[in-house]
Amino acid sequence: MTGNLSKDTFLKFPLVLIAPFFLWGTAMVAMKGVLEVTSPLFLASTRLVPAGILVLLFARIMGRNQRIPAEGWIWICAFAFIDGLMFQGFLAEGLVKTGAGLGSVMIDSQPLAVALLSSWLFGERIGLWGWLGLTFGILGISLIGIPDDWIFAVTAGDFSFLQVDNLEISGEVLMLAASLSMAVGTILIRYVSRYVDPVVATGWHMIIGGIPLLVASGFLETQQWQNINVSGWLALGYSTIFGSAIAYGLFFLLASKGNLTSLSALTFLTPVFALIFGHLILAEELSQLQWFGVGLTLVSIYLINQRERIAQQWRSLTNKSASNQSVAATTIEKKERLK
Numbered sequence: 001m002t003g004n005l006s007k008d009t010f011l012k013f014p015l016v017l018i019a020p021f022f023l024w025g026t027a028m029v030a031m032k033g034v035l036e037v038t039s040p041l042f043l044a045s046t047r048l049v050p051a052g053i054l055v056l057l058f059a060r061i062m063g064r065n066q067r068i069p070a071e072g073w074i075w076i077c078a079f080a081f082i083d084g085l086m087f088q089g090f091l092a093e094g095l096v097k098t099g100a101g102l103g104s105v106m107i108d109s110q111p112l113a114v115a116l117l118s119s120w121l122f123g124e125r126i127g128l129w130g131w132l133g134l135t136f137g138i139l140g141i142s143l144i145g146i147p148d149d150w151i152f153a154v155t156a157g158d159f160s161f162l163q164v165d166n167l168e169i170s171g172e173v174l175m176l177a178a179s180l181s182m183a184v185g186t187i188l189i190r191y192v193s194r195y196v197d198p199v200v201a202t203g204w205h206m207i208i209g210g211i212p213l214l215v216a217s218g219f220l221e222t223q224q225w226q227n228i229n230v231s232g233w234l235a236l237g238y239s240t241i242f243g244s245a246i247a248y249g250l251f252f253l254l255a256s257k258g259n260l261t262s263l264s265a266l267t268f269l270t271p272v273f274a275l276i277f278g279h280l281i282l283a284e285e286l287s288q289l290q291w292f293g294v295g296l297t298l299v300s301i302y303l304i305n306q307r308e309r310i311a312q313q314w315r316s317l318t319n320k321s322a323s324n325q326s327v328a329a330t331t332i333e334k335k336e337r338l339k
Helices: 007-012 014-031 040-061 070-097 102-107 110-122 127-145 148-155 169-192 198-220 230-255 260-282 288-305 307-338
Strands: none
Touching: 014 230, 014 260, 040 070, 040 198, 040 230, 070 169, 070 198, 110 127, 110 169, 110 260, 127 260, 127 288, 127 307, 148 288, 169 198, 169 230, 169 260, 198 230, 230 260, 260 288, 288 307
16 A cells, blocks of 8 residues: 555545454454453553554555654654543543443544544535434444443433443543544644655654553553463454554554545444454344444444535435426416416
8 A cells, every 4th residue: 555545546445444443343352351451551552652663664664755854753742642642541541440331432433523623624524414424423333332221211211320430420531532632633644644654653653652651551550461361462462463553554544645524434333343243252242222323333434425425416306306396387387378
């Protein structure tokens, strides 16, 4: 893959577009057991620093431009602070403190923030069908992540579950902060790529953002790796290589060139993949509401990515209908005159 990707190229390689979200979703499944035997800051730094080194090695092997001017380092550091340090730190801590699936709903709601920011900063048009798709996406991941009992309670007018102990507010705040950090990071890559190759920038931002997390883990945490067994290290390796190095490298390469609203909307696929592979690998049961949420999520992605074509077809259909009505009215008027 070269850095010469365009919007048309994305359409020719749909598997490349989906790959980051597939890898993130399956990495979540792989990391599920490891979270119980390690510490969050160590986990976050392990996902970042080794992955960043791998990305830089890949960039050098592929002959990508390594030159970074002074302005580029400034943007990389900002990128590293927001999308590396803040996002991964908030995410790791939030995963530990957040239960009942609300955290995953919050983290995967960031396409809304990306859509608003990209519309404001880059003039990307969202339109009626795009907003409808984003709404369906939020509803879909809500059905996937929120416990069925809570949904049924709300529909019955019972809000007794809304207690601090159930909601784990501190965890929800952390996941919301992680979501906003990723959204801002997605926007920042456009500015970073003006000075630095996006793959090289991705590698450096992971290393620079991961080192403070590793240092903090050394001072604040204990027993970071002593309880991890062989299968845990394999899961950690998969999460680092595939869920971080490859997934983030692809995502930010695509984000540096393509439509941010359309690309970010594919984030809705992450909990879908996590849910499906959790069912296949961990034998987790899926409820009817979750399957319905999967369906809504897929519909939302179609609406967002095809919003311009749907809008054009809708205008054509309405214009044709208006034209037919005009012809019919003219015909009736002529008949009246003949009488």
